Amino acid sequence: MAVLCVDAGTTVVKAVLFDEEGRELRVARQATQVRRGAPGFSEQDMDGVWDAVVHTVRAVVDARLEPVRMLAFTGQGDGCWLVGPDGRPTGPAILWNDGRACDIIDRWEAGGVLDAAFKINGNYGFAGTSGAILAWLRAHDRARLDASHQALYCGGWLFLRLTGEYAAEESDAASPFLDIRTRAYAPEILDLLGMPWAERLLPGVRGDGDRIGQLRPLAATELRLPAGLPVVMAPFDIPATALGIGAVTPGQACTILGTTLSTATPVTVVDTSGPPAGMTLPSGVPGGYLRSLATMAGIEAVGWGMKLIGLDKPDGISDLAHTADAGADGLFFLPYLSPAGERAPFRDTRARGSLSGLTFEHTRAHIARAMLEGMSYVVRECLEFSGVRATELRITGGGANSEFWCRLLADVTGVPTMRSADSELGAKGAYIAALVASGAEPSARAAAERHVRPRDVFEPDEKRSALYDELYADFLAVRDGTRDQWERLAVSRARPRPADETGSRRSSA
Template sequence: MAVVCVDAGTTMIKAVGYAPDGAELAVVRRATEVARPEPGHAEQDMASVWHAVADAVRAVTAEIGGGVDLVALTAQGDGAWLVDGDGAPTGPAILWNDGRAAPIVAGWAASGVLEEAFRVNGSLTFAGLPNAILTWLREHDPDRLARSAASLTCGGWIFSRLTGEIAADGSDASAPFTDIARRRYSDALLGLYGMEWARRLLPEQRGDDRRAAPLTAPAADGLGLPPGIPVVLAPYDIASTAIGVGAVDTGQSCTILGTTLCTETVVDAPRLTGEPSGLTVAMGLPGRYLRAFPTLAGGQVVDWACRLLGLFIPADLAELAARAPVGADGLVFLPYLSPAGERAPFLDPHARGAFHGLTVDHEREHIARAVLEGLSLVVRDCLSAAEARPTELRVSGGGSASPVWLRMLADVIGVPVVRSADSEAGARGAFIAGLLATGRAGDAREAADAYVRPGDTYEPDPGRAAHYAEAYQDFLAVRTATASAWPTLADLRARGA
């Protein structure tokens, strides 16, 4: 028998076939489009995402020759994927990296709502969370809200197409309406945001022991799978990826070098004190949470730099960066390039990127190195915000294919960086979650030891690590100085609109 696992990312759908022993049998990928109908908006056609998932599952099932007896899925989180009473979309999905609700979030921040909510929820609201998006829709598209019966995430949407059930995984539902210590929706949080009216849109939260539902006959017929086999709604992508790289014990840390640059640390209880920052996510494992810091701009910064420098693929950027000296001859890059600003490890919808120290002496290789150093310093910044002290950093995602970047990251963080040997660590995590949910594996640590595949390890160089320890302080100082100009730049953009 075999297991098919889906990882529905923001720009790519991945379907992976696994043998019962965890051997990877086949991988199929299908690209998806993100529409940006207006500046700061990020949307996806929900039907198109489902069709891409179905096509990938059909293809991987055919490649492994059938015999599938379990499906597990993970997906991008946050956003608002609204459906009506029949489970049909009421419009395009509004994604996690959409920035249209930034003024709403700014108002909550100014009034103290965000800090008060953090003390209950453990996550700092940003424009791509459903509280902000639904409030924006109430102001700008109330008819769509009236036609909607549930606000799902991408994983919940796909699960509904496979099983006919409307539900949310506990990780997906962690922010923004959940009392994270009690693991249930909080009427107090809804009231704090002035959103009592949204209670009817919140799907049932499935506990860690209720992740599975049977595949419906219509879905099975369309996918070429047996009807009735269990479909497991695994934790959403950042949590599944942590599981997939083996970060399941308290104190372990990992980073996803993907569309988002997500750095996360496993903790045994929510931390609701201190400066509000990042997300607290129920990991889907007993007594385990993630302090997660997913940036709004990660891999897309690498793609932007490639376009800027006339390069074809990210590997070209890393090769070019390797030609420049450590520190890029004083060139400092702030990689806050998302039109929605930044959400991790700080929240500022006005945050913008910049090169500092640029002179005519700097060449293309300096720019390339400054970009990768800036992104690496953000990872260090996120670990600092999490108060993490890892002995190693496990990494996955497209960026982990670059030895140049991983060596740099080890130097910047100052601990060994361990690359996942899996082509799709999120799918691997969904596989493990599927085994746990269906009783095919017992303990998460034992399952990780049995099925996770670590790859190459990159050790930090002591000399370069010492340089980057100082460079990190310089990075923070440059950001602090630059941040004072962000409101002025926002005013300039507003006047130019």
């Protein structure tokens, strides 16, 4: 019998049918739209996400070769997916990469609130967390907040549509309100944030031993599946992807080259004594955690760069970068392109990207190489910041389709990189979570050893790694020198513009 798994990512929803050996029988994908209706805003139609789930599930179910015995799912994390007492959305989902609450986060940081909360939950706040978004809504859209019954996450929204139950998977709930050690909501964090009023909006937390619901009749009809089918709520997409690629023990680091560059390392003990940054998440391995550092910009920066230099094929930037020498002839790219700034391994809402070192001698190839190198330096910085020595780096996400980038990451980090034979690792993680939750496998480690199959491994080149050690130090120096300018750039952006100038910019856009 087959296991049907869904991964509701930020820009694409995927449905995968796995056989008993964990092989992909059929995959369907449906793009979803992220709306940026105002500066800093990043929203999604909640019903549109559900419709994409229905579309992809039907596509694999209608062609299935064997009965489905379980449905498991994962989805994007953070953000705020508000519903009313009737379970209907009270507005669009406000996503993890939304920047409207930057001022609130800056205020919490200046007051030491974020540092204090990190000691309890191991998660350093940023504008796209549910706490910051709820605080913004209380100040700017009180009517919507008052009309809302539960502040869900993407996974909670899908669980509600599938089972009729309100819940937050513990990896979702981890930021910002959870005590990461007890895995229960911490009233002291609500007090720190000045948000005791938000307690009524928090759904019950579910995790290890409590992941399974039943498919309700209405959803069963929409999905063309039998009512009562077990529904497994897996961790959100970052820890689910780590499960799916087999990063389940310390040393097995994982990087998602996706909408975010998310670098994560399994740990067995929570440590909040170091500099606060990133996330500490329940990993889906019973009793285990994931130290995760996820940037605000990932391969969306690659797409932006491709448009900038006139490329239209997905592998174009790698092909072009390959023609330039390591180091891009002294050109450095800071990949901080998100309007919300950066959140890991440092947090600065003012962070902005740049190309440094340009001369007339640089070509499109140098720019392409500098972009991929800059993003690889960020991965290395996140690996080092985690404090856990990586013995291997397992790579997934859209960027992992580039063999050149995988080799580059091995050289830049000095760690062997591995790609999986599976195409959808978030869905594969949901599959492994379902096997463990249902008792079909005794542990996540056993499930990973049986069902995760390497596609290829890239060993670092000794000479190139030595060069990249020096170039990485240069990258950090360039970045540190640029950080002093971010406040000036923020002031410049905020200056009023004459009406005719603003009008001409909009008309030419």
